[in-house]
Amino acid sequence: MSTRHRPPVEARVYVPAPGEASDVELLPAGDVTEGVVRVGRTTRRPHQPQSLAVAEYLDWLEDAGFDGSPRYLGRDAQGRDVLTFMAGQCAGPVPEPWVQSEDLLASVARLVRRLHAASAGYEPRAHPFPERPSLPGHGLQDQARRTRPPEAGTLVCHLDVTPQNVVVRDDAAVGLIDFDLAGPATALRDSYNAAMHWAPLRDPADAWPGWEDVDPCRRLRIFADAYGWDEEERCRIPGFGIEAAGASYERMRHNAEVLGGGWARMWADGVGGLILRRRDWLDANAGRLVRALSG
Ligand SMILES: Nc1ncnc2c1ncn2[C@@H]1O[C@H](COP(=O)(O)OP(=O)(O)OP(=O)(O)O)[C@@H](O)[C@H]1O
Ligand SMILES: [Mg+2]
Missing domain, CATH: 3.30.200 (Phosphorylase Kinase; domain 1)
Structure with a gap:
């Protein structure tokens, strides 16, 4: 080194x-x-x-x-x-059929786990991560108040492990790129976020073309086993996801209003609606998700 x-x-x-x-x-x-x-x-x-x-x-x-x-x-x-530059393939905006590989999915979970192990003990010193906008406690957050506010956390992690930000070689995840959203959080928040993108957890009405027949519960279980969520974490997933959707909706809206650019473009393209539909889908399928994750 x-x-x-x-x-x-x-x-x-x-x-x-x-x-x-x-x-x-x-x-x-x-x-x-x-x-x-x-x-x-x-x-x-x-x-x-x-x-x-x-x-x-x-x-x-x-x-x-x-x-x-x-x-x-x-x-x-x-x-x-x-x-x-990390040689390999990344998914396009609509993830290609090869992204559906279950071996690849498990390898993503293992890579995120290894990232978390490597990150343990890291504390920014000379250059702290910029503060995330503190969000007003109204609107959607209010509706989600039956769950706790997002944990702050101290484990620095990636927080944007989408198919477009993972480098793949020979059907295995070998690299994480685009650390623009990295910062202190919790292992559960980062691993849930990765699973949410890779299962993916979204309303079937929002399925990517070619992904209509993919079973998100089965894929979530594969991710959970490969990452190593414990029983308590598995039971928390639906509530955690509902809360994360609320926070994500507020953050996207804030970024669209304050930062503009690509954030405003995503907002105009309807990402807010997609997040709300995801939240409702998680709510309606909470039992099914926990059953898939347990036993
Ligand atoms: N270090 C790298 N190794 C391999 N491929 C890379 C690397 N950096 C970027 N790429 C390729 O370029 C694409 C865009 O890069 P990157 O994710 O860094 O920026 P971005 O997605 O445009 O940023 P943002 O998500 O903030 O809009 C990636 O999806 C990947 O295909
Ligand atoms: Mg990217």
Whole structure:
């Protein structure tokens, strides 16, 4: 490991490899960050308020021996963040049929588990993660008050393990990318979020084309077993998901209003309705989900 001669993240300058400037590829656009490109064996991303916090976390993961995240290499001459490019495939906006593989699903759960093990003990020092907006306690949150407010938590984790943010090789998850939403949370929050994206847990009316016949309960069980949720966590999942949907609805609305850009685009495209339908679906199927997870 090259940790001894690594300058602090804020002083790290990327020195280009010979010839890489002629090997440039625009990477598939996500919802929010624009202009992500591959240059040679690196990824270049616009520098963002959370970039240095993420960079320090990626250093910690490297030192912890975790091989499932990019390395932060510094900033290039244009000021962009430079990370190692992880070879493999990521899902497109509508996840392709290969994303349905149950072996892949289990490997995602194991990779998230390994991330959590590697993250244990990490405390941001020089560069804390930017505060998430504190959300007003009204509206949807009120309706969900029978459950507790989202736990703050102290385990730094990814928090956006979507099919588009997982690098896959030979039907197995080998990398997590796009740590833009990383920050302190809990293992259950991050693992639930990953399972929610990968099962996926959503109203059948919102199924991706080609995913209509996929059984989310079966897939949730596969994730639970591979990650290692205990019985108590399994029983909490529906309530936890309902609460998470409430928080997510408020956060998306806040981001759309305050940050605009891709957030406003997602909001205009109806992501709020999708989240509410997910919440109602979780509520209506709570018993079925717990039965699938237990026994
Ligand atoms: N380090 C990497 N290794 C391999 N592929 C990458 C890497 N970084 C990005 N990609 C590819 O580029 C795509 C977009 O990159 P990334 O997820 O970092 O940004 P984004 O999705 O545009 O950001 P956001 O989700 O914030 O809108 C990924 O889905 C993946 O296909
Ligand atoms: Mg992404």
